[in-house]
Amino acid sequence: MIKDALRSRFRGALVGSAVGDALGAPVEGCTIEEVGSFYENGWELKSHYTDDTEMMIGVAESLIERHGFDGADMARKFIRNYHAWRHYGPGTRAVLKWLEAGEHWEVASKRVFNGEGSYGNGAAMRIAPIGLFYHDDVDTLWEIAHKASHITHSHVLGKEGAAIQAYSVALALRGQREGMLTCLGARIKEGIYRNKISKIERLMDADRELLIEELGNDEAAFNSVPTAIFSFLRFHSFYESVIYAISLGGDTDTIGAMTGAISGAYYGEEAIPQEWLTALAKAEDEGGKGLRYIEWLADELYRIKFNV
Numbered sequence: 001m002i003k004d005a006l007r008s009r010f011r012g013a014l015v016g017s018a019v020g021d022a023l024g025a026p027v028e029g030c031t032i033e034e035v036g037s038f039y040e041n042g043w044e045l046k047s048h049y050t051d052d053t054e055m056m057i058g059v060a061e062s063l064i065e066r067h068g069f070d071g072a073d074m075a076r077k078f079i080r081n082y083h084a085w086r087h088y089g090p091g092t093r094a095v096l097k098w099l100e101a102g103e104h105w106e107v108a109s110k111r112v113f114n115g116e117g118s119y120g121n122g123a124a125m126r127i128a129p130i131g132l133f134y135h136d137d138v139d140t141l142w143e144i145a146h147k148a149s150h151i152t153h154s155h156v157l158g159k160e161g162a163a164i165q166a167y168s169v170a171l172a173l174r175g176q177r178e179g180m181l182t183c184l185g186a187r188i189k190e191g192i193y194r195n196k197i198s199k200i201e202r203l204m205d206a207d208r209e210l211l212i213e214e215l216g217n218d219e220a221a222f223n224s225v226p227t228a229i230f231s232f233l234r235f236h237s238f239y240e241s242v243i244y245a246i247s248l249g250g251d252t253d254t255i256g257a258m259t260g261a262i263s264g265a266y267y268g269e270e271a272i273p274q275e276w277l278t279a280l281a282k283a284e285d286e287g288g289k290g291l292r293y294i295e296w297l298a299d300e301l302y303r304i305k306f307n308v
């Protein structure tokens with residue numbers, strides 16, 4: 001693959017993730033009907049991105065600064081970037097507080113949910129930079145995705161969900177759309193994910209209600225990561241995949257972010273509608289991190305990865 005196309009796909013994954021997050025944000029927790037009426041006049045991006053993108057930025061910043069995974073540093077980036085108004089979940093908020101108080105990153109996340117750790121999608125939603133950075137080495141990708149997940153989500157199903165999402169981004173980046181489900185099936189260890197991934201092909205003609213019943217649309221990683229993969233595979237454009245993912249309702253910002261990351265990695269940044277990019281750029285006008293900064297992160301990951 002020519003390098004310029006790959007560079008656009010790096011950008012597409014991160015920018016696509018942010019766009020999906022911001023489009024899903026205003027309808028989080030809504031039903032199919034409520035999402036439909038909110039966007040009845042068109043899919044205009046009017047909201048800020050949420051914790052999904054803020055934490056994805058932290059993952060990328062840490063990989064860039066450390067030239068690879070460093071758990072303590074990544075935890076520091078999450079704490080430094082944290083803004084409560086970006087709607088962090090209660091589990092992640094608690095873990096970040098303990099990390100800030102000095103608890104080790106391998107320990108803090110185990111304290112939530114009666115010591116079992118979270119299997120929410122909070123690690124999968126931010127994992128795209130790891131999918132890019134380790135796209136050519138699946139063993140390492142899998143291991144690092146589990147470790148990066150562990151900082152806040154230490155339940156095995158939370159980590160596996162993050163690894164599946166990271167690998168999906170990597171496969172999309174490599175243009176492996178057709179073989180995606182086979183590759184995922186060969187890697188996944190946890191039964192609940194194997195089962196859902198094996199159903200995707202058969203669900204291509206399902207209506208939204210059945211799809212939600214079979215794959216899910218809530219904040220558990222196993223009820224949202226397969227749904228994002230389905231949303232990518234069901235359509236042939238960035239736009240259609242992302243609006244479909246959000247149209248399902250439920251955990252719309254995160255399912256939107258994960259679908260946007262996979263789709264953006266496959267189609268590249270040029271495939272993302274210009275109006276959505278323009279809206280994302282407004283975050284910078286307001287003094288935050290927006291389109292330009294996220295593009296810069298993608299470019300840096302690319303530069304470090306390929307030594308250019």
Ligand SMILES: [Mg+2]
Nearest residue numbers: 050051052253
């Ligand atoms: Mg969110």
